[in-house]
Amino acid sequence: MLFVIVVYLLVNIAYINVIGIGKLATVENAINLISEKLFGQIGKVLISLGIIISIVGTLNGFALTGIRIPYAMATNQRFIANNVFSKLHPRFATPVNSSILVYILSLLYIFTRSFNRLTDLAMFSTWIFYVLFFTGIFIKRKREGKNKEGYNTFLYPITPLVAIFSGLYVLVNNIFSNPTDSIFSVLITLLGLPVYFLFVKKKIKK
Numbered sequence: 001m002l003f004v005i006v007v008y009l010l011v012n013i014a015y016i017n018v019i020g021i022g023k024l025a026t027v028e029n030a031i032n033l034i035s036e037k038l039f040g041q042i043g044k045v046l047i048s049l050g051i052i053i054s055i056v057g058t059l060n061g062f063a064l065t066g067i068r069i070p071y072a073m074a075t076n077q078r079f080i081a082n083n084v085f086s087k088l089h090p091r092f093a094t095p096v097n098s099s100i101l102v103y104i105l106s107l108l109y110i111f112t113r114s115f116n117r118l119t120d121l122a123m124f125s126t127w128i129f130y131v132l133f134f135t136g137i138f139i140k141r142k143r144e145g146k147n148k149e150g151y152n153t154f155l156y157p158i159t160p161l162v163a164i165f166s167g168l169y170v171l172v173n174n175i176f177s178n179p180t181d182s183i184f185s186v187l188i189t190l191l192g193l194p195v196y197f198l199f200v201k202k203k204i205k206k
Helices: 002-019 032-066 068-075 096-110 115-144 160-177 179-191 191-206
Strands: none
Touching: 002 032, 032 115, 068 096, 068 191, 115 160, 115 179, 179 191
16 A cells, blocks of 8 residues: 555656646646656557556456446345346346446446546545545444444544545545536435435335
8 A cells, every 4th residue: 555655656746847737737648748758759659558458457347346336236125126237147147237227327427528527526426435434433433332343443533534634625625626526526426315215215114
């Protein structure tokens, strides 16, 4: 984890030193500009190929795991049209209907026409749940005691407090710098509420 953090910091330092923080804020594909300045056209092509390989690897991982999230929810009766999305392909035993749903949603997101906007939308809602998760540590420890397995935290309560305030800083900063996408991200997340109350909560009560 520390190694990954150091690598990310060094990469960002390289970005700032090569093209400057002002231009970095306005360039959508900074890595191409930086690699060309540092290594020339051949270096730019090689780094681009490396990025493509990384993206393909990520897509492969998501294709194997992401499509199974609606399937798992459906098999546990926690989704809409559970009978449809819990079905497996008769030959390959893959969640084909769940796959189609995820691919349709992915195509809809493509119409945003910006990779940066997609990541902004996803990360804003993700940080909301990060903050909720870190806050949940305090609630769980208060209810179940500090020695419960899975809720012991190094340097408690400093570590979760730092995480909470860091997450809030990211959220507030994003709200002021990009309010439209922040609101849009929250609205997309809130779409899960009617699904929960209309299809899931009733079944849990039963």
